[in-house]
Amino acid sequence: MRWDVVIIGAGMSGLAAGIRLAHFQKKVLILEQHAVWGGLNSFYKKGGHHFDVGLHAVTNWLRPGYKGPRVPLQRIYRQLRIQPEELALEPQTHSYVIFGDARLRFSNDLAELTSEVSRLFPKELDGFVHLSERCAEYPEAAADTTPISTRRMLSEYLSDPLLVDMLLCPLLYYGCASEHDLDWEQFVILFNSIYREGFCRPRRGVRQILDVLKDRYESLGGEMRRKSGVAELRVTDGRVGAVVLESGEVVEAEVVLSSAGRVETARLRSDHPVETGRPGELAFTETLWLLSQDPKTLGFDGCVTFFGTAPFSWARPDQPEDLSSGVICVPGNYAHQEPLDRHLLRVTHLADHRAWVGLSGPAYDEQKALWIERSLDTVARLGSDLRPYIQYTDSFTPRTVVKYTRHDHGAVYGSPDKVKTGRTDLSNLFLCGTDQGFVGIVGAMLSGINMANAHVLAGAS
Numbered sequence: 001m002r003w004d005v006v007i008i009g010a011g012m013s014g015l016a017a018g019i020r021l022a023h024f025q026k027k028v029l030i031l032e033q034h035a036v037w038g039g040l041n042s043f044y045k046k047g048g049h050h051f052d053v054g055l056h057a058v059t060n061w062l063r064p065g066y067k068g069p070r071v072p073l074q075r076i077y078r079q080l081r082i083q084p085e086e087l088a089l090e091p092q093t094h095s096y097v098i099f100g101d102a103r104l105r106f107s108n109d110l111a112e113l114t115s116e117v118s119r120l121f122p123k124e125l126d127g128f129v130h131l132s133e134r135c136a137e138y139p140e141a142a143a144d145t146t147p148i149s150t151r152r153m154l155s156e157y158l159s160d161p162l163l164v165d166m167l168l169c170p171l172l173y174y175g176c177a178s179e180h181d182l183d184w185e186q187f188v189i190l191f192n193s194i195y196r197e198g199f200c201r202p203r204r205g206v207r208q209i210l211d212v213l214k215d216r217y218e219s220l221g222g223e224m225r226r227k228s229g230v231a232e233l234r235v236t237d238g239r240v241g242a243v244v245l246e247s248g249e250v251v252e253a254e255v256v257l258s259s260a261g262r263v264e265t266a267r268l269r270s271d272h273p274v275e276t277g278r279p280g281e282l283a284f285t286e287t288l289w290l291l292s293q294d295p296k297t298l299g300f301d302g303c304v305t306f307f308g309t310a311p312f313s314w315a316r317p318d319q320p321e322d323l324s325s326g327v328i329c330v331p332g333n334y335a336h337q338e339p340l341d342r343h344l345l346r347v348t349h350l351a352d353h354r355a356w357v358g359l360s361g362p363a364y365d366e367q368k369a370l371w372i373e374r375s376l377d378t379v380a381r382l383g384s385d386l387r388p389y390i391q392y393t394d395s396f397t398p399r400t401v402v403k404y405t406r407h408d409h410g411a412v413y414g415s416p417d418k419v420k421t422g423r424t425d426l427s428n429l430f431l432c433g434t435d436q437g438f439v440g441i442v443g444a445m446l447s448g449i450n451m452a453n454a455h456v457l458a459g460a461s
Helices: 012-023 072-080 110-120 122-134 150-154 161-175 184-197 206-219 262-268 361-380 398-405 440-457
Strands: 002-008 028-031 043-046 049-052 089-091 095-099 102-106 200-202 223-225 230-236 239-245 250-258 283-291 304-308 321-329 343-351 390-396 429-431
Touching: 002 012, 002 440, 012 028, 012 072, 012 206, 012 440, 043 206, 049 206, 049 390, 072 184, 072 440, 095 161, 102 110, 102 161, 110 122, 110 184, 122 184, 150 161, 150 184, 161 184, 161 304, 161 321, 161 440, 184 440, 200 206, 206 223, 206 440, 230 262, 250 440, 262 429, 283 361, 283 398, 321 361, 343 361, 361 390, 429 440
Parallel strands: 002 028, 002 250, 028 223, 095 304, 250 429
Antiparallel strands: 043 049, 089 200, 095 102, 230 239, 239 250, 283 343, 283 390, 304 321, 321 343
16 A cells, blocks of 8 residues: 555654644554554553653643744644644643752743842843843754854853753753753754743643544544554665565555654665764653652652752763752642642653663662662652652663663664754655654654655645
8 A cells, every 4th residue: 555654653743744744635654663652752551550751841831812923832733733722731830950059940931030040140140131032033943054062152141150050951851862062953942942931731641642643643534553663664766665564564655754763764774874873872760659748748849840960961871870960840730720639750860771771680670779769869858758658669761761662772862963854865754753853742743743844745834
């Protein structure tokens, strides 16, 4: 059977691309290697409990009745023809960046962060205001521009290294695949997404968004095949001539969009290209605790708390986990119209994939248990000891990510070598998602939309 477009991966970018294409009567097939959809932002059930994967927060909060320059969520609603109430996004109350005794509180109002900078770093206020003005407009989507060092750019506005580290910490944790620094365009996107527009969260978690996307895609006639991994992209005469599934079935398409990752997609090609980009080195561990006590009463009143030490290290650590920094997320602290029916706290740390992917059996379980305890000690220094209140614990490591996503090294942010245009050297193979350069839930959906428009619909609106 021949399709107009075959999409590899039923994550946010793949689903958004599928919806966009199906709206224009394209015959679309999404191939997903797992039983559930969602990719790097999925869901699972364990021990009788339902959990999200990868959802700390949705960025780019759009307040009801907003009227102004078009912002990312507006574009998603318009191009996917989704109503805001379908995603049921509820805003954050406030979040923190904490480095030792220095604490910056921020919310979905840049004025609050500006006030906090004035309080903690009064000599840096003018520079921060000029920086925020410089970041006011998003860069052109999918433009093939030369990377520029963010740290170099920030030196033009800010002189205090602690403030620079504190501002960078949330942005790096939210979506930077490069060690030590990030591209200036990515900084601008993340600055606006997190500090200017801010965080929100669907009451039901990531499943709320994924179900809306899946149902919309299938209602438009799109087909999704789960448990259908791709074994090979058969290349002939400079294009993908056929997609071979792990089952042995062969499907053909005019265009192939892959959200599998730059390196991972190249590995599927029958022509074995030499230049494929570098695998990502940044991986993470994440632990989730169900608690008997509201985290707010234990000293964790923020929706998301980013913490670190100066100088801040954004690099693969030389031990299984780097406990000197991390992210604490408390879903129940968002401005939900009704309180959630459980108390959940999750913490994320940088990890060394080399220390995890080779372990299995009792050795793996022992290491997980050890580092969960050490993480609890770290979290306790920012609030209270959670141990007396823990009802259930689950965690994942880079080994888990490799198993379920096939991302090299368990690098959820993919390769540091992004392809902003989505183009490959094959005339009908394009990248969407993480390695196209857009990260996070909103970024992934925009990537799918942009790539569908640019390479199939030629900018249809």
